[in-house]
Amino acid sequence: MEIQNIIFIILSALTLMCALGVVFSKNPIHSGLLLVLTMFSISGHYLLLHAQFVAIVNIIVYAGAVMVLLLFVLMLLNLNKDNEPQKSIMVKIIGTLSAGGIMISLVAVSKIFLVQKSMQGRPIAEDFGYVKSLGALLFTDYILPFELASILFLAAIVGAVFLGTRSVENK
Amino acid sequence: MDLIGYENYFWLSTALFSIGILGILIRRNMIILLMCIEIMLNAANLMFIAFAYKWGNMDGHIFVFFSMLVAAAEAAVGLALMVLIYRKFKTVDISYLDKLKF
Structure with missing residues (x-):
């Protein structure tokens, strides 16, 4: 197994675990x-894909x-305190099922796409x-x-400044 | 794709996008929702970069660049809106923000 594959597996596991942590963490901080860790591991993926500039810009x-x-x-x-009232377990189950269904449908579509188009790809330039x-592009x-x-x-910028300095009292 | 196989990036990106959708569906804190939107944007960006590498074409990098620009603008305006909503309602829980007119 090449070193790139090992790096890919480690980075993928890090990315997915950090993303799940974002979703399920109680503390917003x-x-x-x-x-931030997810972004860093995605930048690692960009580096693996020879996109150095995009990786740095991403960071x-x-x-x-x-x-x-x-x-x-x-x-x-x-x-930064846990004051978020929890949704009912039913909503959580339905949300998880919906997200899983979306993932399954995306995987199915991409399977069809990948099977139909035997994409050859092209070597990258120097x-x-x-x-x-x-x-230049x-x-x-x-x-x-x-x-x-x-x-x-x-x-x-104008919108953010306008919204940020607007007084709340005038209804 | 020489070493890793772009299908793996397909699966990774799909999983990341689904995690973002899961967060949107089960969380109530508005700032967490914004973070989940960022995760979904990054999943799409990863797909762009993987296919740019596969086709040896740098247009995908340009698209990712513009996507990042729009995400930065969106975060700035979204957070300004969030501060405003918090000042008015003293909460960022979306389940309390159910009025069209107030």
Whole structure:
């Protein structure tokens, strides 16, 4: 067994266990920290797939920015105690069955897809996943979505500031 | 795919997406729901990266890049909304937020 397969198995187990921990943890702070671990293991998968730049961006954006924001809000709202009333066991069973059904249907569809299309795949180029080639693609073929993303960010900033500074009293 | 086999990424991504859906269905804390949405987004991103590697085509990386941008904007606005809701209702439990007009 090659070293890549062993790394893949370890990272997959880590990813799935941390994701389950996010869902089932009682303390929201633990959920946030486990989500950071999930992001790190997914970045490890990206590194295995020769996507170095995306792996680093994943760590910076998700584990760095988004999760810090989430944890900051959790601590700001002082929710780091278990005050969440539990749903009834019936709802939990139904939720688990639904999620399992969705997983089974996704697996079935992908089975059909994988059987029908005997996909050969193509070898990767020499500079696959490098910042240089990604930037060349981003600033030639995808320049319009890139600029639109900046407008989206401007709208998000304005929206967040507006919502954050709005007074609650005027109903 | 030379070593790992992209089907394994298919199964991993599917399992991760289902875990996200499970969290959405059984949890009530709004911040946990946002975290589960992030898990589902990351499952889709993983699939994109796996197939970009399989086809030797870097367009999937671009899609993942934009998906991360949108997720960051979504988290910023969502958390601002959450702070506002908490200030008004003193809770982030979605089962108490059942009024369309207040």
